[in-house]
Amino acid sequence: MLLRRLDGVLGELRDLTLGGLSDADVVRLLDATTSASGRLTSIQCRTAADADRRRLGDSMGARHTHQWWAVRSGLTRAEANRLTRLGVALAREQHAPTASALAGGGLRVDQARVIVDAVDALPKHVDRDVRSKAEAVLLDHARQHDAKALKVLGKRILDVVAPEVGESHEEVVLEAEEARAFTDAELTLTDDGEGRCRGTFVVPSHVAKMLRRHLLALANPARHTEADLKDKNCDEDGAWKPLRRRLGEAFIEYVERYPVDATPQTAGVNATVVVTMTLEQLLGDSATAVLDDGTRISAGQARRWACEAGIIPAVLGSTSVPLDLGRTRRLHTKAQRIALGIRDGGCTARGCETTASGCHAHHDDPWSRGGPTDLTNGRLLCPRHHRLAHSSRYVTTIHADNTLTFVMRT
Numbered sequence: 001m002l003l004r005r006l007d008g009v010l011g012e013l014r015d016l017t018l019g020g021l022s023d024a025d026v027v028r029l030l031d032a033t034t035s036a037s038g039r040l041t042s043i044q045c046r047t048a049a050d051a052d053r054r055r056l057g058d059s060m061g062a063r064h065t066h067q068w069w070a071v072r073s074g075l076t077r078a079e080a081n082r083l084t085r086l087g088v089a090l091a092r093e094q095h096a097p098t099a100s101a102l103a104g105g106g107l108r109v110d111q112a113r114v115i116v117d118a119v120d121a122l123p124k125h126v127d128r129d130v131r132s133k134a135e136a137v138l139l140d141h142a143r144q145h146d147a148k149a150l151k152v153l154g155k156r157i158l159d160v161v162a163p164e165v166g167e168s169h170e171e172v173v174l175e176a177e178e179a180r181a182f183t184d185a186e187l188t189l190t191d192d193g194e195g196r197c198r199g200t201f202v203v204p205s206h207v208a209k210m211l212r213r214h215l216l217a218l219a220n221p222a223r224h225t226e227a228d229l230k231d232k233n234c235d236e237d238g239a240w241k242p243l244r245r246r247l248g249e250a251f252i253e254y255v256e257r258y259p260v261d262a263t264p265q266t267a268g269v270n271a272t273v274v275v276t277m278t279l280e281q282l283l284g285d286s287a288t289a290v291l292d293d294g295t296r297i298s299a300g301q302a303r304r305w306a307c308e309a310g311i312i313p314a315v316l317g318s319t320s321v322p323l324d325l326g327r328t329r330r331l332h333t334k335a336q337r338i339a340l341g342i343r344d345g346g347c348t349a350r351g352c353e354t355t356a357s358g359c360h361a362h363h364d365d366p367w368s369r370g371g372p373t374d375l376t377n378g379r380l381l382c383p384r385h386h387r388l389a390h391s392s393r394y395v396t397t398i399h400a401d402n403t404l405t406f407v408m409r410t
Contacts, residue, residue, distance in 0.1 A: 035105035042103040042112075045087030052084055082113070089116045094131060101139055110147035115139065118154025126162065133161040181205065218250035219243070223358030225347075228384050253383055257360070298392075332361040332373055340380050347382040350403040354382035362386055364398065379404075 013033075018026065048069060051057075057068030066080035073080065090099035090112070098115050101107040115138045119131050134157045141153050181204035189199040203211075221229055221240075231241040241249075332340065341356035359380035365371030381389055385404070388394050394406040 034108075038102055038108050039105045041083070041109045042090075042099070045083050045090060045102075046099075047087070048080075048084040049087030049091045052088060086113050086116065089120070094119070094128070095135070097132075097135055097139060101142075107139070107142055108147065111142045111150055114147045114150045114154055115142065118151070118157055121154075122158065126158070130158075130162050134158070137161060178204065212247075215247050215250040215254060218253050219246040220358075223354060223382075225352050225354055225382065225384070228354075228382070249383075332378055336373075336375060336378065337361055339375055340378055343375070344380040344402070346380060347385055348379045348403050349381060349385035349388075350399070350405050352382055352385060356380055358382055360386045362389055366390075 016029075018029075021029065048065065051069065052065040055065070057063075057065045060068055060071070062068035062071075064081070064084075066084045067077055069075065069084065070077045070080040075083075086109070089095055090102070095116055098107065098112050102109065102112045115135060118138060119135050122131060122134065137160055138150060138154055138157060142150055145153065185201075185203050187199065187201040189197055191197045229240045229246075231239050231245070240246075340361055341359075344356065344359075346352070346356050347354040347359050359382050362379050362381045363371045363373065363377050364379060365377050371377050379402070381404070385406070388406045389396055389404070392409075394408055397405050397407070399405065
């Protein structure tokens with residue numbers, strides 16, 4: 001009977017025409033359905049916990065109740081497991097206040113999960129009264145804080161309810177988190193065979209914060225021209241590239257410009273990518289080169305890498321005998337970079353406003369063709385114009401005022 005009534009109410013709400021509601025009615029409906037969603041999930045968790053107590057999953061030979069429920073409901077096993085575990089936790093007397101708040105609509109599901117986890121994570125020697133006080137304080141904070149903020153508060157709840165044990169407990173928790181983060185560190189890179197590589201990684205939080213800070217500095221709009229910032233794939237005229245795109249481009253620059261003398265050594269040699277190409281390929285406009293793992297890249301990319309990145313060009317003669325395995329001084333020194341910044345002021349491409357801090361040091365007479373690494377042969381170019389300078393699709397002209405212009409070949 002109750003389920004039929006519930007189905008009828010939900011059907012009426014589904015058929016409700018929102019266009020005829022006032023702004024105030026829309027707000028009330030959104031608030032009411034948000035609260036109702038938590039209340040329904042509370043019943044769902046309770047029911048799942050009871051199904052677990054009755055071992056209903058045994059009917060199909062499931063090892064765990066959440067596996068049985070996932071098959072019946074279409075939920076993922078992970079989500080069914082989370083809801084079942086929450087239901088089992090809320091069924092305990094200790095968490096009765098949280099269960100009541102969720103069932104009453106005053107608490108969101110994620111908030112309830114955070115409170116339960118925070119209280120259950122307290123040290124075993126913390127007595128029941130302190131646990132109850134901690135749960136009450138977190139329930140009070142839940143009125144003003146979402147689950148993410150509540151999780152931060154939950155980690156230090158002992159500082160509020162039991163300061164005498166809070167500090168030592170926090171130290172133990174942080175040390176355990178740090179040890180787990182280091183142990184779980186991993187990186188996966190997969191090449192799709194079409195010139196792109198996708199990857200995932202798990203690193204300690206402080207390392208991710210450092211990496212993000214570095215990439216945000218490289219992606220800073222102040223380092224780029226308006227043309228660089230515009231998203232050419234976006235229909236909206238003048239729209240900037242989304243932050244994830246700019247961070248991706250910053251990551252490319254971060255890797256390509258990593259100092260070669262800072263890379264670790266294996267068998268006495270720095271971890272360096274070797275580009276193999278014939279002399280004709282190096283000098284030609286339309287050619288390819290080969291990396292030491294067999295990957296093929298354009299000659300223009302190879303020339304740009306040889307100018308700026310941690311790359312050694314292995315130039316071969318007609319008999320495949322190495323003609324040049326790189327010279328000892330390829331990248332401009334710090335002093336030379338400072339001098340170039342004072343002289344050029346920024347990107348020397350005509351019309352570009354990128355400041356010196358956002359530029360690469362470029363060789364007018366390419367280093368890959370024997371050009372020296374000195375001030376006379378050097379100039380500052382922003383990443384975009386540096387790519388154009390090494391592209392066979394463009395003709396580069398150096399003017400008397402030391403600026404460059406680019407014209408696409410026809």
